[in-house]
Structure formats: C-alpha cells, structure tokens
Amino acid sequence: MRRLVGSGPVLLDLEDDGIARIRLNRPEAANGMSVPFLRALHEVVLRCHGEPDVRAVLITGEGKHFCAGGDVKTFAAKGERLPDYLREATAWLQIATSALIQLRAPVIAAVHGFAAGGGGFGLVCAADFVIAERSARFMSGAVRVGMAPDAGVTVTLTQLVGLRKAMEILLANPTLTADEAAEAGLLTRVVPDGQLLKESYALARELAANAPLAMAATKRLVWGGLGGGVEARLPEEARTVAELSGTADSREGLAAVLERRPAVYKGR
C-alpha cells in the first residue's frame, strides 16, 4: 500500500490491484465537510485522475460515521457571513463533484453509520456503487438546516429512486435505514455489520480486473445521459444553497441541529 496524500481531512492510499482508497478523515466532526475538507477532497480526487494504475476507487469514512454532511459547527459560527462562506464551499463542492463523476475508474462508497447532508448523501448519490452496513442510516439533511440539496443530488437522486420518492427523501427528510435506502434504489447492496470492508474490497477487486477503457467509456456515457446532466445542475444548486444560507430559517436550522432540538421556521 502506498500513501499518496497523507495528511489532513482526506487521505488517499493506493492499495494492491489498483484500488485507491479515499478516507474521509475528520472523525471528531463525523467527517463534516468544511472548505479545507472540500479542498482536500478535490485534491485527492485529482490525484486519482493522475494515477494511471487506479482501477477502482473506494470511499470510506473514519470513525463512527461515513459523513454527516456540511460542517454544521463551522456554518453556525459564520453567522451573517455564512452565504459568502458557502459560496466558497459550494465552488469547491462543484469541482469535487465533477471530478468524482469524471473519474475513469468506478467509485464505490462504503457506508457505515450515517451518510447525511451534502457531504454524506451527496457522495452516495455521486458514487457508481454504494455498499452499506445493515446499521447504516441515510438522511438528505438540507431542508433541516434551511438549505437545498447540492452535489447534483436533485438530478442523481431522482434518477436513482424516481421523482415521488426523491421528493419524499428531500422534503420530508426521513432517516432511511439501509434496507429502506436499498429498497428505494439508492444502494447497490446491504451487507451484515462488520463485513463492509471485506465486501467493498471484493467488489473493488472484481471491477479493477475489468477493461479500464471500457469501464471509463461506459461511465462517461451513463453519467452524460442523465437528464440535462449532473454537472449542468451544479451551479444552480450552489447558488440556491448560498442564497438560502443567509436566511433566518437556515441559522435556526443549524442552531437546532447543534442544540439537538426541533427547529421553529418562520419563512424568512
């Protein structure tokens, strides 16, 4: 195993058989994504683009959770400055999402704990395969903090689960069990707790043994055929997220998450 990017919130290891492992590495914040995190994620994905030996990419989360989305603590601390901060965050988010979708190698998200918000749910929707432990949980999370979905979720989720179910997931913001997420069409498969890495590496080795040019071309054709294209959607999602983040409801939603209480929204 070679550590390609070895410090900060996102690590990259090039392992045997051409498997690159992206490790989300902020366990103290449930791998919550801030601007430095997004910048590091983009750097790691670009490194994967540049490594000719990469045949499959595994994304895992260090600690208790896969990823709990945007960094709510940092967002709440920004107060009135949050829209400017999110304009920067969503700029990195857009290029990281595009870079991930454009990876030649197939991407497997290996989910344990929670996959929530722009980071967790966004990565799940942008991956080619999602394997989840039975105890994993999934939540869109955006409306809870007075914001809107990002990372192309408004296109990918609708393709994955259908319009009716996507509206339920995005507007009612349920916490889905792994079985519910699989039944909806969000996951490739559910595995028993404790089997996640074994099953994920087995799939990665299987995919890594395939013809890389054919895999890359097939990915490009499938992703390019989604509606108006995920990447065309990213700027509108980003603009909406930054705009909503300046509302009192967004500040109330963030405060409610941190204070572990129901939010009271006022429509402004």
Ligand SMILES: CCCCCCCCCCCCC/C=C/C(=O)SCCNC(=O)CCNC(=O)[C@H](O)C(C)(C)COP(=O)(O)OP(=O)(O)OC[C@H]1O[C@@H](n2cnc3c(N)ncnc32)[C@H](O)[C@@H]1OP(=O)(O)O
């Ligand atoms: C596709 C490629 C790239 C995508 C990139 C997307 C990037 C996104 C950035 C830009 C986003 C803009 C719009 C924002 C969208 C959002 O995602 S807003 C956040 C939505 N997420 C949530 O609301 C989830 C918040 N967390 C929780 O509800 C719970 O933590 C949990 C996930 C249900 C887990 O609960 P539990 O097991 O009880 O663990 P906790 O004790 O709550 O958490 C452990 C510690 O982690 C801290 N933490 C949890 N979530 C976050 C977070 N999102 N940000 C920062 N920190 C978080 C939590 O505070 C705990 O810390 P301590 O209090 O210090 O113990």
